[in-house]
Amino acid sequence: MTEYIPPASQFARLPDGFAMKRGGSISGARVAYETWGRLNEAGDNAVLILTGLSPSAHAASCAADPSPGWWEANIGPGKPIDTERWFVICPNALGSCRGSSGPASINPATGEPWRLDFPRLSIEDGARAARCLLDSLDIDQLASVVGCSMGGMVALAFLQQNPGFARSHLNVSGAAQALPFSIAIRSLQREAIRLDPQWNDGHYDDAHYPETGMRLARKLGVVTYRSALEWRGRFGRVRLEPDEQDGEPFGHEFQIESYLDHHADRFARAFDPNCYLYLSRSMDWFDLGDYANGHVHEALASLQVERSLAIGVETDILFPLNQQEEIAQGLAAGGCDSEFAGLPSPQGHDAFLVDHERFSPLIAGFFAGLS
Amino acid sequence: MTEYIPPASQFARLPDGFAMKRGGSISGARVAYETWGRLNEAGDNAVLILTGLSPSAHAASCAADPSPGWWEANIGPGKPIDTERWFVICPNALGSCRGSSGPASINPATGEPWRLDFPRLSIEDGARAARCLLDSLDIDQLASVVGCSMGGMVALAFLQQNPGFARSHLNVSGAAQALPFSIAIRSLQREAIRLDPQWNDGHYDDAHYPETGMRLARKLGVVTYRSALEWRGRFGRVRLEPDEQDGEPFGHEFQIESYLDHHADRFARAFDPNCYLYLSRSMDWFDLGDYANGHVHEALASLQVERSLAIGVETDILFPLNQQEEIAQGLAAGGCDSEFAGLPSPQGHDAFLVDHERFSPLIAGFFAGLS
Numbered sequence: 001m002t003e004y005i006p007p008a009s010q011f012a013r014l015p016d017g018f019a020m021k022r023g024g025s026i027s028g029a030r031v032a033y034e035t036w037g038r039l040n041e042a043g044d045n046a047v048l049i050l051t052g053l054s055p056s057a058h059a060a061s062c063a064a065d066p067s068p069g070w071w072e073a074n075i076g077p078g079k080p081i082d083t084e085r086w087f088v089i090c091p092n093a094l095g096s097c098r099g100s101s102g103p104a105s106i107n108p109a110t111g112e113p114w115r116l117d118f119p120r121l122s123i124e125d126g127a128r129a130a131r132c133l134l135d136s137l138d139i140d141q142l143a144s145v146v147g148c149s150m151g152g153m154v155a156l157a158f159l160q161q162n163p164g165f166a167r168s169h170l171n172v173s174g175a176a177q178a179l180p181f182s183i184a185i186r187s188l189q190r191e192a193i194r195l196d197p198q199w200n201d202g203h204y205d206d207a208h209y210p211e212t213g214m215r216l217a218r219k220l221g222v223v224t225y226r227s228a229l230e231w232r233g234r235f236g237r238v239r240l241e242p243d244e245q246d247g248e249p250f251g252h253e254f255q256i257e258s259y260l261d262h263h264a265d266r267f268a269r270a271f272d273p274n275c276y277l278y279l280s281r282s283m284d285w286f287d288l289g290d291y292a293n294g295h296v297h298e299a300l301a302s303l304q305v306e307r308s309l310a311i312g313v314e315t316d317i318l319f320p321l322n323q324q325e326e327i328a329q330g331l332a333a334g335g336c337d338s339e340f341a342g343l344p345s346p347q348g349h350d351a352f353l354v355d356h357e358r359f360s361p362l363i364a365g366f367f368a369g370l371s
Numbered sequence: 372m373t374e375y376i377p378p379a380s381q382f383a384r385l386p387d388g389f390a391m392k393r394g395g396s397i398s399g400a401r402v403a404y405e406t407w408g409r410l411n412e413a414g415d416n417a418v419l420i421l422t423g424l425s426p427s428a429h430a431a432s433c434a435a436d437p438s439p440g441w442w443e444a445n446i447g448p449g450k451p452i453d454t455e456r457w458f459v460i461c462p463n464a465l466g467s468c469r470g471s472s473g474p475a476s477i478n479p480a481t482g483e484p485w486r487l488d489f490p491r492l493s494i495e496d497g498a499r500a501a502r503c504l505l506d507s508l509d510i511d512q513l514a515s516v517v518g519c520s521m522g523g524m525v526a527l528a529f530l531q532q533n534p535g536f537a538r539s540h541l542n543v544s545g546a547a548q549a550l551p552f553s554i555a556i557r558s559l560q561r562e563a564i565r566l567d568p569q570w571n572d573g574h575y576d577d578a579h580y581p582e583t584g585m586r587l588a589r590k591l592g593v594v595t596y597r598s599a600l601e602w603r604g605r606f607g608r609v610r611l612e613p614d615e616q617d618g619e620p621f622g623h624e625f626q627i628e629s630y631l632d633h634h635a636d637r638f639a640r641a642f643d644p645n646c647y648l649y650l651s652r653s654m655d656w657f658d659l660g661d662y663a664n665g666h667v668h669e670a671l672a673s674l675q676v677e678r679s680l681a682i683g684v685e686t687d688i689l690f691p692l693n694q695q696e697e698i699a700q701g702l703a704a705g706g707c708d709s710e711f712a713g714l715p716s717p718q719g720h721d722a723f724l725v726d727h728e729r730f731s732p733l734i735a736g737f738f739a740g741l742s
Contacts, residue, residue: 177608178608179602179603179607179608180602180603180605180606180607180608180627182599183608183628184590184627184628184631187623187625187627187628188587188590188594188631191587191590192587194619194621195583195587201620202620216562216563216566219559219562220559223555223556223559227552228550228551228552228553228688231550231551231555232550232551234551235551236551237548237549237551237658248565249487249565249572249573250561250652253655254551254558254655255551256551256555256558257554257558277620277621281621284625287608317688320599
């Protein structure tokens with residue numbers, strides 16, 4: 001089992017016997033995180049940033065790790081989330097393999113990796129772990145909780161668990177519940193891994209690794225993270241050069257196929273398959289409506305937050321635009337000063353990672369307007 | 372190798388040495404087909420219907436096979452394509468396993484199935500085989516050529532090869548060229564089959580069969596044949612009953628997952644994997660623009676057809692609406708009396724197989740107006 005921990009990571013211990021929503025508990029567990037900026041004397045300038053499925057806590061560069069973070073464009077001095085003003089904290093998701101405890105971590109009770117003995121993971125567990133991290137930093141209020149993609153689910157769970165703790169919320173391509181198209185895609189991704197004989201019910205190692213399943217899962221992910229519109233303009237029907245083709249029967253011939261290969265190359269060995277399965281399923285399970293008798297709108301309206309912005313993208317097929325609109329409307333119904341922005345980015349679900357021209361001004365405006 | 376031939380099938384021989392577009396030829400080959408209605412004395416009431424990837428020639432019921440066909444709602448006495456008026460011919464696609472020659476058929480030169488020795492298959496080969504079928508029936512003109520999905524590509528190739536042969540064209544959820552999103556999806560489906568060790572470079576049998584790969588490919592197909600909108604209304608977040616769950620690690624819990632399973636059950640053993648690979652790739656290769664120096668619009672404008680209707684569906688992600696609009700505009704630019712209809716069906720690419728309420732009146736109107 002390999003973990004992939006960025007060098008600037010700090011660690012917060014979770015209390016022993018940290019109880020998981022769906023049963024079981026973990027002891028000796030931790031949350032990896034990074035911070036930027038400083039907590040002010042009033043203690044009221046903290047911003048919590050919650051990530052999508054795969055990123056680490058390294059959201060932006062810092063002295064200890066000058067490599068660009070996954071949201072480098074938006075976090076730093078003078079940037080939309082200005083670290084001269086805000087104290088920014090980004091945890092690695094609970095259940096991940098980038099420093100926080102998860103299926104790839106050592107279970108202190110056995111000295112072996114948890115693998116599938118790790119308790120069932122819910123989005124709500126990640127939200128509770130984030131609160132433990134804030135407690136360890138003596139943070140008792142947040143200027144804002146920000147969540148991107150899966151992190152948008154964790155952020156809503158955090159608000160539900162901690163009424164009045166955060167003054168504002170920025171939801172970026174998130175959702176208040178998983179819907180069947182996204183569940184189907186994730187189910188197929190998990191199936192590709194589970195059906196790889198090398199997965200072996202989670203008992204793989206580097207020499208016997210479900211690389212085939214991970215590659216298929218990642219490629220399917222990339223197909224749903226981007227958009228047909230973007231690819232039409234970017235790849236069209238351009239062929240690979242003959243010497244770039246693999247020559248296999250039904251092998252790759254188009255640039256788009258090579259692009260997917262490249263993404264699979266980068267991911268398949270850089271993210272733990274069991275962690276992927278756990279985090280993927282936690283998204284399917286999430287439904288904020290569970291906290292209001294199945295009514296998402298009412299559950300959103302019950303959240304206590306003063307100000308919010310939900311941003312989505314027209315070409316997103318995984319977390320479609322109407323899900324961010326639903327968040328904005330639900331929060332507004334609860335009295336929140338709530339805004340919604342639907343962007344015409346061609347890059348689909350991943351737009352928040354690449355379309356800085358459209359996203360950064362909105363994020364900057366939101367944070368400039370916070371009290 | 373299994374073929375799955377409907378009982379009412381008739382067969383037309385292709386000429387020996389039938390040359391394939393990308394090289395090689397086939398001898399002793401045939402096209403399976405069914406017909407409805409009768410050719411009139413003037414010989415001017417024939418309608419050719421070209422299918423998607425998987426259907427057989429059994430488009431509608433008949434005396435010899437009263438089982439419902441794949442377009443039962445639209446073909447028959449008094450139906451939108453009224454067989455009291457029209458002589459309707461539907462071939463099984465060349466390269467398929469439902470009666471026409473393909474990789475699952477016996478190569479007469481060896482007495483063994485062709486498997487991957489079948490020559491590379493192009494959409495244009497299917498169009499030429501359809502013309503051979505018409506010749507064998509002494510049909511020298513068509514009132515209309517109709518193509519659905521992949522058949523919409525074959526129909527455009529047919530028009531390109533046979534100027535002035537068809538007076539009209541109905542294109543249903545088709546495309547004049549494959550675009551990268553669809554290529555990516557099909558590439559992943561082929562990869563799922565190719566990576567199944569049981570595929571064995573095409574040398575499987577019933578006891579050693581790439582069922583895992585076929586199931587994954589079909590599930591991914593179904594995800595892209597329908598739409599998020601439909602599934603949200605149809606399945607929502609409804610769970611399987613505990614006794615319907617498989618109990619495997621990360622096993623299925625939601626109705627949408629069981630729905631995909633059901634589709635995979637029906638398809639995996641009922642369509643030949645090599646045929647699937649050949650037909651899938653033929654779609655990626657198709658680009659009508661090849662006949663006008665890469666310009667699709669010009670290629671469409673050069674087709675000689677008097678009247679046309681292109682129908683598409685707003686929720687189709689595989690053959691998106693702008694591709695049917697492109698067909699209509701291109702044909703119009705060539706002087707065709709060309710119409711376009713974009714339907715708000717929630718069922719995505721498959722809508723033409725199920726949303727008869729929206730499709731049938733359009734089809735009926737188009738055929739009623741033909742001379």
